[in-house]
């Protein structure tokens with residue numbers, strides 16, 4: 001790799017929009033999770049597809065790695081330049097290019113954040129439902145195949161990206177998909193790039209599926225004596241076809257944090273937080289049907305509300321949970337891990353995880369999008385204590401182990417990066433080798449986000 005050799009051409013292309021300033025490198029070398037600061041060689045801020053293509057072409061000629069950067073909120077080291085190279089920050093490519101109300105879709109640039117997208121869509125009566133909590137970029141969300149609180153109703157990025165524009169490792173620009181809602185025309189390349197973590201190309205444009213803003217929204221909250229009761233209530237509701245738009249589980253430790261840091265005044269017990277979307281009549285009926293299931297599972301304190309303020313307060317609590325949990329032990333960091341299991345094994349998986357963490361004396365609140373079998377554990381550790389980090393990582397590994405032995409996956413939404421690569425062979429068998437074959441075919445010199453997700457190049 002010869003960044004020095006590439007530098008004159010890169011500077012000529014981007015001027016002061018490519019930088020090697022220490023503060024920029026540090027901002028783009030950090031991770032929200034446990035990975036150490038790792039500086040890229042430079043940070044570039046392209047403004048259009050042609051610049052991205054020219055940048056990638058120069059990097060290819062000089063064997064310089066290229067790593068996409070959206071909002072830098074990924075949790076498995078995906079956006080870090082562990083092998084050096086140019087970090088391509090998409091924050092200047094953040095426009096909505098077109099909204100089609102009739103077709104309920106939008107063309108956007110990858111650096112747009114989901115919160116800005118939804119603010120700008122508000123007047124159209126449409127919204128983009130995928131909500132990973134963090135204010136991530138749409139390009140980063142597509143690249144990690146993100147999902148979140150609403151996946152139980154609206155699906156993940158896989159379901160909500162109709163098409164892409166991608167710059168390949170040799171600088172070629174391709175388009176995948178169409179604006180049609182379905183197609184039988186050829187390989188599903190959109191599906192291939194969604195979730196590829198930037199290892200196959202850089203996304204420069206996305207066509208998104210939008211949804212109608214519901215006429216009425218109801219939120220609900222209820223407590224349970226045990227984790228198993230809470231999770232089984234969700235499983236029953238799914239099997240009965242109650243259409244939940246969001247359903248989040250939080251354990252007693254998380255509720256304790258809500259009370260301490262936000263004065264939530266909730267009983268310190270496992271809780272479910274829910275939302276129903278529909279007409280005023282249907283959301284009231286759904287909430288009432290769910291209330292009956294809660295009673296069947298010894299749930300208590302079931303309350304539901306249709307006011308926007310109460311709803312906002314509830315989801316703000318949930319969205320700020322990670323930062324509030326970090327504050328419970330100042331100076332600590334967290335291994336934030338997620339797994340997903342078949343819904344019938346969810347209660348068992350959550351209970352076994354909590355027992356494991358208790359036995360190890362690890363502080364690790366559990367919360368998650370239980371409606372689709374997915375949950376997170378936020379495992380705190382002191383960054384100066386290598387023994388504690390090792391213990392916490394071992395617990396996170398056992399969590400994945402448990403998920404795989406239950407027919408689940410190593411990650412429901414956070415992705416692989418380098419953090420979970422070690423589980424890929426076990427989860428996918430020979431199919432992981434096929435992923436490596438695809439990578440070699442599209443990126444023979446291993447320059448697009450090298451070292452992540454696929455088997456290491458020989």
Ligand SMILES: Cc1cc2nc3c(=O)[nH]c(=O)nc-3n(C[C@H](O)[C@H](O)[C@H](O)COP(=O)(O)OP(=O)(O)OC[C@H]3O[C@@H](n4cnc5c(N)ncnc54)[C@H](O)[C@@H]3O)c2cc1C
Nearest residue numbers: 068070071072073074078136137139140141143147198203
């Ligand atoms: C508090 C907290 C809560 C979270 N909760 C959730 C959750 O509920 N659900 C969930 O799914 N995730 C969650 N995450 C993880 C994170 O928000 C998601 O992974 C998100 O999709 C990352 O988006 P980003 O814009 O920050 O991407 P980045 O972190 O910048 O990048 C992610 C990956 O995408 C690549 N990339 C970025 N832009 C492009 C592009 N244009 N073309 C090609 N590759 C690109 C990067 O190289 C990297 O591999 C959470 C994170 C935090 C900090």
